[in-house]
Amino acid sequence: MRKITVRFDKVIANQEVDFQARWGEVHGLVGENGAGKTTLMRVLYGMYTHHEGEMYIDGVKTRFTSPKDAIAKGIGMVHQHFSLVPSMTVAENVVIGKPPYKKGLIDLARSQEIVQELSETYGLKINPRARVSDLTVGLQQRVEILKALYLGAEILIMDEPTAVLTPQEILQLMDTLMNLKKKGKCIILITHKLAEVKLVTDRITVMRAGVVTAKVDTKDTDEKKIAMMMVGREVILEVNKDEFNPGDVILDAENISCCDKMGLPAVKNVSLKVHRGEVVGIAGVQGNGQSELADAISGLLPLMSGEIRVNGTRIAGKNLPLQCREAGMGHVHDDRIHVGSAGDMSIRDNFLAAVYRRPELKKGLFLDYRKADQVVEESVEKFSVKIGKIADDISSLSGGNMQKLIIAREMYLKPRLLIASQPTRGVDIGATEFIYQQIVKHRDAGNGVLLISNELSEILALSDRILVIYKGELIGELSRGEATEEKIGMLMAGIRLAEDKEGRQ
Template sequence: MEYVIEMLGIRKEFGNFVANNNITLQLKKGEIHALLGENGAGKSTLMNVLFGLYQPEGGLIKVRGKSVKITDPNVANDLGIGMVHQHFMLVENFTVTENIILGSEPTKLGVVNSKDAAKKIKELSERYHLDVDPYAKIEDISVGMQQRVEILKTLYRGAEILIFDEPTASLTPQEIDELMSIMRLLIKEGKSIIIITHKLKEIMEVSDRVTIIRKGEGVGTVVTAETNPNQLAELMVGRQVSFKTVKKDPQPREVSLNIENLFVTDYRGVDKVKGLNLQVRKGEIVGIAGIDGNGQSELIEAITGLRGVKSGTITLNGKNITGLKPRKITEAGIGHIPQDRHKHGLVLDFPIGHNIVLQTYYQEPVSKNGVMNYKKVNEIARRIIEEYDVRTGQGEMTPARALSGGNQQKAIIGREVDRDPELLIAALPTRGLDVGAIEFIHQRLIEQRDKGKAVLLISFELDEVMNVSDRIAVIYDGMIMDTVLPKDTTEQELGLLMAGEQLQQTKKGGND
């Protein structure tokens, strides 16, 4: 059997913490091989070993049958290994071309020859149907397009083996379909792919084989065609997982969040929210469905005080909170799970324990007369870490940066729910989480609802919106197209509304 990559008995330690313990992964030429595991199971660590970002304490790596030592990413590149990271490594105010050639700039007589590079990038882009403009600035293109730039970066450097780390975490359903097509095309061209993902649907759709790791140890490798999502979920988390959210009928009460005729602009002064009206009652979960870029980010930022409001009003339990500072809005009773956990959710260089008290560090019992009570901070942090199963190396003193994306997310959700807000805004709350953690988070949202709190859920996962919401408000071009009840609608109908088409017989879901 010809393997292009063999990772045999890999061991990786961080101090006393063993992230990978005797893991074996073998990639055949021309296959898409999925690497599956819970948050913090050691998947990204294993791939960072393959890409030369970490050095293993034990084990052997073979590339095309030869033992190799991959001491840094340049060695990986020379061996034809490229990696598309979960959090893109792009300079926002550089062009596509400048980002792709960064670190390996072609020169002519000592001058960077970006014209030839742009020509080569355009050819690669057309060959793999990536449709990327070499002269576009990163800050001006969508997340899906930025990912294509990362793919182009690996192809430009001659990669034959591509590693995708959680490639669909930030993508819309349409972009996910396009990415799957791109992967199939890459395989057709003779490449080999390892894809790290939690999404069982994608694994079933695109992979040939799956290697499962649990708590840093290999569980085994299975042929995708010979398994099913339930089996994979059980192998991943070590127990049976329910894919259907179990909940009682909602008991909606008075209106908690009321938004009237809201207009919000982006940084260029362009209207992104256009006369939007929305109500969320106590005791219900309202899901916002829509394709990314239709005003969701601006709407959340306006409610939470992170962005100014052009006109219109936002009230919470009858109190006007329009244009208040974020701290005042938090104190008014809003919890916010942000869609970008790194930008708006965490101070990455702080310990996770300090991050857990970011909203309450100036209040009793965390501090008194301006003096922090670190014993209390650690007590609260330990309780949330345990309750939300946040996997850390050094407990509450672990730097937030050192946690996997999913564990960072669980810490943020624990922090926000623990404050027991009147309104919980959950933006992409399960992004990057495994099926076990998703099940847990959905139950927390439903618990908030059942305690009589209001929950506003924003998600690009249609099945999540359908499963968890009591009412669904569909946003298109900065306006609510319609509000429907999950039991009275289908994903196809939601898709039409998300594309801006009015339905003839749309079932109304109550006031908004």
């Protein structure tokens, strides 16, 4: 790719970008959210056609007018948010773009055979007959990869592939990428997780603000240097907190149980407390009830049993999310796309949806739009959210900027209790540093934080106490001083520590 330039109105997303990748390598494309990585790859995949510059594949000049053209040239792309049909089987999803026919009908038996053959060839074990809605996120991603391979992908673009995966699934994906590399495929890995970049890539291209700032061989650099190239300054993820001095209980959840959206038990007799001035971290492998626990505490899922008090107020009856808000709770949801925001609404309206009841935003019985716009603009600036205009759709934002906007909205309410569920999922290292600072600042101001994260490094960096959830139950508690990755990892696997067996929590 030579001198690629992409403009959206007055915004230059890519400016004269040069990018090269080789057969039989994993090439890391890294940079902060909004740096232009995904835009560049969407040009390669034929999604963006209004660009300047030239593209060459195997030395042949090429220009695509649609993804169909790119697929025909052997390019596949696995997007951050999957495009699968949940009600269909794995085999049906894989062949949906080019199904085999028999007597004028789709040949389901042959479809299953094709998927079985692909899965064995590339080491991507999966049941072709399984319904996609029953699969874990990691297996759904495997379906997307098989889909691209079935359509003949020789160049495979992976856009933030580990953003929604558990630690175990991440390791499995890394193995998959190495296997594809051994078979001569060209893998382009868009990511901001530096440990993964070091683990699996051969070369790295770094982007910042739409331009390439560095090209390096992975063996010749380290995570600290990559971070500096991405952000333009030293990045510090070590957290400096005031001395741990917990105050009164702000959240008291006692023997709570709830079901997931399928009606299956997800949280079982969980009791926990969060005090003012502390961060309580909940660690666990994704799918062990932590998302449902956060939703139950914030009123998004009904309790089957138990009781929740926020700042001394019992949360019960109707309109539970509003009760939680009025009791002083803020909630950064782990699904920012479908729950934390409304994609067809503007940045302004997404912000105001949670805060419009604030008295300072009212003019009589109505919303003071001038004041509201001022508040949104000030919050966007304070939290360094990169936007065009507040009237733009929130879907125009990168993942990290959308997350920062959601955190800005929740922090505007000055919550006495903040539920932060996967607060840095899919967020670049610069935004992660900023989010860490905001969580610690909120804790140091005497508020309580319940932090739920799949990232052990995040749990260890931010938490004062650590609880571990396994199959919907809390099976261990560790102070920050006694917590190690090894101990937490054992608990996450359902192995109780010796002191727990002796009755010590």
